[in-house]
Amino acid sequence: MSGTVGVVGAGTMGLGIAQCLAEGGYDVVVVDPTLGSATGVAAAVDRLRTGLRQARLLAPHRVGEPVARVTERISWADRTAGLDRAGYVIECAPERIPLKERIFGELDAVCPPSTVLASVTSAIPIDRLAASTRRPDRVVGTHFMNPAPLRDSVEVVRAPRTSADALQRTLDLLAAIGKTGIVVADGPGFVINRVLMLTVNEAAEVVGQGTADAATVDRVFQECLGHATGPLRTADLIGLDTVVDTLLVLLECTGDPRFRPGRTLRELVDAGRYGRKSGSGFHQYPRPVATAAT
Template sequence: MMIKNIAVIGAGTMGNGIAHVFAQYHFNVTLIDTNEAALGKAVQTISQNSDRQVSKGMITQATKERILSTLHTTTVMEAGVANAGLVIEAATENKAVKLKIFTQLDELAPPAAILASNTSSISITAIAAATKRPEKVIGMHFMNPVPVMKLVEVINGYATAQEVTNEVVAISTQLQKIPCIVNDYPGFIANRILMPMINEAVYSLYERVAGVEEIDTVMKLGMAHPMGPLQLADFIGLDVCLSILKVLQEGFGNPKYAPCPLLVNMVAAGKLGVKSGEGFYRYTPGSKDLIPAL
């Protein structure tokens, strides 16, 4: 099946990145969001990120113009998915929200369309059960920032058809990404390994084993990580980290996944990391300085 028309639901950080990459690699893309302002901001972000690619010699100015010309936006889901061969949901990491979207997609998207979720932890099998086409539901977990990161975690639900997996792997390769196929268990692979590491780093801070900078420095210099776990948590969003840890804890029933009380309190206080301006570090617009907040 030759898929050329892509619909992306959600104009946030992940959604605009996914739309950007598909448009860059010659797909026709419709970006869907209930918020018109969010769509405008997403197009502006894609334009700015494309300018950055042009300045680095990664794409030409003509490619940037083609990206923007093949990208369409709408607040009407029915119109946005009407001709889609692949729909990728990139809404907030909330199970109830995703189930509602997939119930709608099942009614509105063409019968042959593949329905994918960019979820980082929520069960693909549970999402697929909200539809009458579970064999056509799959996970496509892109990494942030999408235009830069090479990995796509391809998650098979219990009923995902092999030909759907094959098609998604082929499409990921067209995007110059590296697809890794995994099965549907809480956190999949990326977050099942990453989130306990981040949680342990938060516990180390909570128990005053070391400070924010010291914890991150040990992991950067000792383990060759490009970013320390506390800075990475800020980048991901502390609320997202907490949500994923709760999925792991509930899914496995194992106390080792219980989120650190410090993380719980920070999220309750609205200290969410980069997006709120403060997490384990303080963030000033226009500055790259890392200033510990704790």
Template sequence: MKIVAVIGAGTMGNGIAHTFAQNGFTVKLIDVSEAALEKGMTTIFTNLDRMLAKGSITAEDKMKTITNIICYTDIEDGVVGADLVVEAATENLDLKLRIFRKLNELCSHNTIFATNTSSISITRIAAEVAHPERVIGMHFMNPVPLMPLVEVIRGNQTSDEVTKITMTLAQKLGKNPVEVNDAPGFVANRILMPMINEAIETLHTNVAGVTEIDTVMKLGMGHPMGPLQLADFIGLDVCLSIMNVIFEGFKNPKYAPSPLLVNMVNAKKLGVKSGEGFYDYSENKKAEKVAKQFL
């Protein structure tokens, strides 16, 4: 396996492209938006410069990584010759299904299809393609170049061979792959997102404030980042999307998204990406609580 196509140049997509390219793969980074590709490549340059400054890579490593990435706005051109396609588009079922139907038309039946979905059923996505046994989940963690875990998710029809290849591939990237089975939220988000949702509900019911909740979880539970701050970094829209998938999958009221989470997403208070969430991230203000206006 030498050529990897990555669909989506956003936070996860550019991180995945960076990681493969740094480990010697030819990467074809695909996004319909030229601006998204430029932003994604800028992020990769910035992250490589940080690694260079810390001494974790050399200047030669940086240049090799950059030259290993080729950008495309046309998916047909981008996936030609790819041994592996990693879909890292927005966490939206309809969009992902459209992408996989297109991949089914464009790629060889030997091409492995991986999705970086954080919650959507691998089995459902695989139903859109011939040879569904070649579809698998590769759930990378953010930031991809630094986080060691890859959650490797088997769909109902994913073959043993494809699973083995994917596990080995993740190890070649310097990651620690963990094999799990297909279920709403898989393992990582089935545990993490209800915890974040419960923290939001704890705020919503006025048990404690934002900093107090985060402080309890950091100092009392040893978490490096409080759940509300983590939600801001993930994106509250992403948190809501995942909670909806888990809720729909299990039909259990305990997984219902907090009304506060819904209200904040509706108000476009999405966290770091929008400049405001449970904390304020605007340049001219210190981090402060802003969620109270939605209570």
């Protein structure tokens, strides 16, 4: 696929995806309101370089070009107008339905008619976002997992109006950056978060009711079911504030009361205990590590 790839959002997920694209040889434009100043850009570049170094430390077999060469492929903008030449755009904004709908409307107005618009939404139905555009056939879901540079597969969501061409371009782009797309149909939460968020919500209530502490809950999942980290460490990595936001989207889109965030989750978020990015959540961490939505 030729042309620049745009990434909307300079959180950890957005920067992680930009890193994957740049390492794959693509020119990338990252758009975020925080990038309207030299200070904002410098902070984003610093976080990007840190992410590159951490990924190479954790996965040394993936080491490729020097960090400086990768970062040179990324440019920065504070408005979506900077994506007027992008051939593909991946939206990574916070999980707020009105915000994402507004962004998709802006992208539709700015980007060439052939541009594919993808969303990394955790739970919002892709067809709902597509309705904010005049090109619903070119809107698709690309649900990257966190941390994006270290995950080999992506949940790709094909909405009812997503064209075969847009889907294929998405799969080709993912393959070009070393990832496999797993295609699912559209629906609130798709596959992963439709199941995972219920699990996290219930696991949190198990802790709140005193059946087991967080470490024991995760240990049961790890040792009895072979789960890599357990549901509560996974939630800490995602960010408990993002988990609550995702549950609220699922509640709104399905009407199913099972998705109402439980008391334990809400109390942790209200206390500013978001997980790894704040230094504590269900577990304690030696230092804050920035994370973002799944």
